[in-house]
Amino acid sequence: RLKAISAVNNTTSTSKPLNFIEEKPTELFGCNVFNDKVMQEHLPKAVYKSLKRTIENGEQMDPSIADAVASAMKEWALSRGATHYTHVFYPLTGLTAEKHDSFLEPDGRGGAIAQFSGSTLIQGEPDASSFPNGGLRTTFEARGYTAWDLTNPAYLLENDNGVFLCIPTAFVAWTGEALDKKTPLLRSNQAVHTQASRLLKLLGHNNFDRIQNYAGVEQEYFLVDRNFYFARPDLYLSGRTLFGAKPAKGQEQDDHYFGTIPKRVLAFMIEAERELYKLGVPVKTRHNEVAPGQYEIAPMFENSNLANDHNQMIMSVMKSVAKRYGMACLMHEKPFAGINGSGKHLNYSIGNGQFGSLFDPGETPHENAQFLLFCAAMIRAVHKHGELLRCSVACASNDHRLGANEAPPAIMSIYLGQQLAEIFEQIKKGDVATSKAKGILRVGVDTLPPLPMDAGDRNRTSPFAFTGNRFEFRAVGSSQSIAGAQLVLNTMLSDSLKYISDRLEALMTSENCELNDAVTKVIQEIVKKHGNAVFNGDGYSEEWAKEAEERGLANLRTTPEALPALNSESSVTLFEEFGVLSKRELDSRTSIFFEQYINTIQTEIELAIKMARTSILPAAVRYQTELAKNCLNMKELGLGCIQGPLTKLTENLNGLESAADELEAMLAKGHSDEQEHARFLCNEVLPVMLELREYADKLEDVVADDLWPLPTYQEMLFIK
Ligand code: ADP
Ligand code: MG
Known part of the structure; x- marks a missing residue:
């Protein structure tokens, strides 16, 4: 912890100032987006018009234009240094998911060419069978498809290691059921x-x-x-x-x-x-x-x-x-x-x-x-x-x-x-x-x-x-x-x-x-x-x-x-x-959200027990030993010792230990019904975790600063 504090002072930043005189806002804004302007420049007129109609009126896309759009998108992306493309989607975890594919494909003669067809643009199969689906897919029918959402523009993501083309997509099961956050949003629109x-x-x-x-x-x-x-x-x-x-x-x-x-x-x-x-x-x-x-x-x-x-x-x-x-x-x-x-x-x-x-x-x-x-x-x-x-x-x-x-x-x-x-x-x-x-x-x-x-x-x-x-x-x-x-x-x-x-x-x-x-x-x-x-x-x-x-x-x-x-x-x-x-989609979502709740709380509890036992308790015990030794020495010398801190520390240390034991015992109890288990975690286990925290926080106020292992609130919040 003390090393962390001194390391903070060594951090340097490398920001390039934002300057709208040198870097025109109009040139900066949207420069990595396959937006209306870029589409108009890169697409044949008829294709552009058809695509635009689709976007504005939420109509079905004419499949015959897909190849032309894909080809224009590819040329644009390659000219900007992109090597890969990815269908970006929003699974029910609430996060953003992506899987990268290279534009390069073997040409059969030992070389490679850049490929990106209309069908790859429109549809992908990420085989993302590990995302939560709440019973909407069993593993043997684990097919999930990503489908291009052409109402949102594609864009390029750059980082230190390269550039890749991102295509916003909806993520659905082969039955058409929504496995993501975007599909039902589009339906509600x-x-x-x-x-x-x-x-x-x-x-x-x-x-x-x-x-x-x-x-x-x-x-x-x-x-x-x-x-x-x-x-x-x-x-x-x-x-x-x-x-x-x-x-x-x-x-x-x-x-x-x-x-x-x-x-x-x-x-x-x-x-x-x-x-x-x-x-x-x-x-x-x-x-x-x-x-x-x-x-x-x-x-x-x-x-x-x-x-x-x-x-x-x-x-x-x-x-x-x-x-x-x-x-x-x-x-x-x-x-x-x-x-x-x-x-x-x-x-x-x-x-x-x-x-x-x-x-x-x-x-x-x-x-x-x-x-x-x-x-x-x-x-x-x-x-x-x-x-x-x-x-x-x-x-x-x-x-x-x-x-x-x-x-x-x-x-x-x-x-x-x-x-x-x-x-x-x-x-x-x-x-x-x-x-x-x-x-x-x-x-x-x-x-x-x-x-x-x-x-x-x-x-x-x-x-x-x-x-x-x-x-x-x-x-x-x-x-x-x-x-x-x-x-x-x-x-x-x-x-x-x-x-x-x-x-x-x-x-x-x-x-x-x-x-x-x-x-x-x-x-x-x-x-x-x-x-x-x-x-x-x-x-x-x-x-x-x-x-x-x-x-x-x-x-x-x-x-x-x-x-x-x-x-x-x-x-x-x-x-x-x-x-x-649909009812099936709602049931699956309910089940996924309960599961996520349970996972979150369980991880927190296990972590709390572990941190209490392996970092807070050892620090407190070290200080307890120091205080106890000091007391013995003082008594030997015939001088009174300050017992207050030792008593307070020992009380809270015992409390911490028994709360950790209690939590551990509670975690061992499972309920087969996930809703019941979630309620148990919420109403019975979380209060004990709070108790554990109270003991730990009291210890933080007693234990010698140089022995305390975790960065404190004031350090994290005020050292900038
Ligand atoms: P405050 O903190 O006072 O609520 P902010 O300016 O931080 O206000 O944020 C207000 C947000 O509301 C901005 O994102 C703004 O673009 C958005 N907003 C303004 N008008 C509308 C509107 N008609 N519909 C939806 N969002 C709006
Ligand atoms: Mg507000």
């Missing part, structure tokens, strides 16, 4: 487009472009020096510290938040941004976060499929660039106890170039009516499918944030801000029939007060907050793929949009309502039935937990409690209705 379009047509719009769903992803992370990182097996194996006493200085003084970025960190950020610019990731914002050693990076929002790819790229680029600066980039939700954890705020909206965001209030009464309908759809969605939304962000590491004493709570509610909440309240109270007489708001007729509200009155304690022209979902964990949450949002919103269209049609035909009255009525019905999900108060307070219970809102604090919502009857009905996930 279709659902939300279909349902939003139907409602917009009812509202009188014709001829508009495809409705997109957007994601703006704020990524939080920690940086620690690599010398410390490798001296902490818990950090490099489980992503978080399993031990560590509270440092004398924490985040109480808030002096880190938006503070000046330390020099080495800034150099790292600049280089990571340069790499991301090249890949066409529109990185926009960087700043210090609340906790010491914590930072945030945020690109501009994009359509969700691209934003998902880009977020995965951000995570891998940041990890690899951090290494060059002697640091480790931690994406775990809670690397350090006692200070803030990391989330990934997901800013969500739907719309297109013509409409802008459909969650944007607009200026005319007509636009406002439309806005209120889409908002009402969201209120209903959160109320009806709150458990599913909670479930979409459930994993072992995110449990340290949600439902723990930290933001945001595990109760899914929706924050509208005072002004908008009042409007809905008024609509709820208003009697449509007499509304004119009483001067009560009639949606779509009266002009609403100007919206949006001041962005400053945003409530930071809400998991799902309206922020002027979008909703910000704050419960996503920093290490998670955004695909899960985005596809749940898309699907539950589709369900509400469909409900609204059905209801509007019914009111207008059978009850002869005018459109405006029908709209008012539907919103009113929704607020009456689902308004319980709206909450503008302090989401962290005890009172809210109580009130939420009275309102009938679920508070699923842990992953084992939250996950069953994924394949509950109502979820299966919902996902199947919109063609996003």
